[in-house]
Amino acid sequence: MSKFKEILTGWANLVFGNKEIKKMASERMAVCARCPHASAKMYLHCDVCGCYIPAKARSRESDCPLNFWL
Numbered sequence: 001m002s003k004f005k006e007i008l009t010g011w012a013n014l015v016f017g018n019k020e021i022k023k024m025a026s027e028r029m030a031v032c033a034r035c036p037h038a039s040a041k042m043y044l045h046c047d048v049c050g051c052y053i054p055a056k057a058r059s060r061e062s063d064c065p066l067n068f069w070l
Helices: 002-016 020-034
Strands: none
Touching: none
């Protein structure tokens, strides 16, 4: 899947996600909350890949660039 499609899927799931997506995102964001590369200077994003974490965490096809999501 292209990165553009992953981004669109993540944003769509941010708005219209179901319980399964919300659970997955919650688990992923808990990992990000402990990560030194998660930055909230202007918005919650990853300093490694630059993605908006709440949307990226909701895309099943997306992975953590540091392989922290299992």
